[in-house]
Amino acid sequence: MYSAYRLRQALVLLEKAIARDPHYGPALGLAAQCCQHLVTNLDAPDRDALRPKGIDFGRRAIEVAGDDPGVLADAAMALAVLGEGLDAMIALVDHALALNPSYARGWHISGFLRLWAGQTDRAIEHGEMALRLSPRAANLPTFLIGTALFFSRRFEEAVPRLWVAIEDRPAFPNPYRYLAACYAHMGLLDEAHDMIARLRAIMPEVIVDLRLPYRNPQHRELFLSGLRLALGETASPALDPCRR
Numbered sequence: 001m002y003s004a005y006r007l008r009q010a011l012v013l014l015e016k017a018i019a020r021d022p023h024y025g026p027a028l029g030l031a032a033q034c035c036q037h038l039v040t041n042l043d044a045p046d047r048d049a050l051r052p053k054g055i056d057f058g059r060r061a062i063e064v065a066g067d068d069p070g071v072l073a074d075a076a077m078a079l080a081v082l083g084e085g086l087d088a089m090i091a092l093v094d095h096a097l098a099l100n101p102s103y104a105r106g107w108h109i110s111g112f113l114r115l116w117a118g119q120t121d122r123a124i125e126h127g128e129m130a131l132r133l134s135p136r137a138a139n140l141p142t143f144l145i146g147t148a149l150f151f152s153r154r155f156e157e158a159v160p161r162l163w164v165a166i167e168d169r170p171a172f173p174n175p176y177r178y179l180a181a182c183y184a185h186m187g188l189l190d191e192a193h194d195m196i197a198r199l200r201a202i203m204p205e206v207i208v209d210l211r212l213p214y215r216n217p218q219h220r221e222l223f224l225s226g227l228r229l230a231l232g233e234t235a236s237p238a239l240d241p242c243r244r
Contacts, residue, residue: 007034018057028061029074036078054082062092069096073106080113086213089113104134104141111144115151118216123148142168143175150178151219155186173202180206181226192230206231 011034017027035054039047058079065071073096080089093110097103111126123144130141146161159182165175180195196206207227214220 007038010034011038022060023064025061025064025066025068025071026074028057028064029071029078032058032061032078032082033074036081040081051082054078055084058082058084067099069100069103069106072096072099073103073109077109077112080116080213083213086113086117086215090117102133104130104137107133108141108144111141111148115144115148116213116215118214118219120148120152124152140165143172143178146175147178150182151216151222153185153222155182158182159186171202173199176202177206177227178223180230181223184226184229185222189229192226193232196230 011031014027014031014034017024018031021027032054035050035057039050039054055078058075061071061075062079065075073093076089076092076096080086090110090113093106093113097106097110100106107126107130111123111130114120114126115123127141127144127148130137130144134141142161143165146158146165149155149158149161159179162175162179162182165172166179169175176195176199180192180199183189183192183195199206207224214223
């Protein structure tokens with residue numbers, strides 16, 4: 001289950017592995033990802049401490065990764081979310097894919113980095129590549145494609161993709177947020193309110209401390225304004241997120 005409890009359990013075990021071998025790249029990369037998810041997706045109360053810890057794990061992972069595309073891609077994803085330069089992380093994941101062009105997770109991560117860079121068409125292409133290479137691991141690439149369709153304002157196409165992501169991993173909160181925003185922009189406010197209620201059954205925060213590196217401010221505002229509509233708000237506060 002996607003939960004703070006499980007992520008914290010994983011992080012404890014990974015830190016034990018790192019203590020035994022400080023140069024174990026896969027553990028460092030996954031530890032960075034655990035910190036990333038706790039900070040951005042689950043609004044951990046100790047996120048101010050977890051953010052520098054995740055950055056440290058990610059940087060150390062890169063130092064020891066060598067030619068391991070999995071470690072490079074995991075570190076790139078975590079560091080991009082936690083505040084490192086997006087262009088540098090795109091170059092890093094491009095290097096990982098040059099090492100292994102059949103690495104499905106690498107294409108998935110590359111797609112998210114392109115999404116945050118504002119390249120929605122390339123994000124969709126990379127998500128579709130990840131699906132072709134690993135159709136059984138459909139959840140995250142499908143969520144990526146649905147999110148990219150949302151930012152492209154192709155709301156009707158985004159809805160079924162986001163539903164698939166919810167059905168496949170019902171405890172993962174972000175698809176509920178994007179689907180609520182999507183319904184709101186489509187004028188389907190009852191459906192949007194229902195998504196908010198379902199999200200709050202998982203976690204109380206609707207608009208969390210969203211520090212994802214959306215380079216296009218219009219993408220960020222599209223998402224936040226959709227959530228505000230889904231919450232029943234009509235005003236247009238500043239783009240800086242606040243908790244609801």
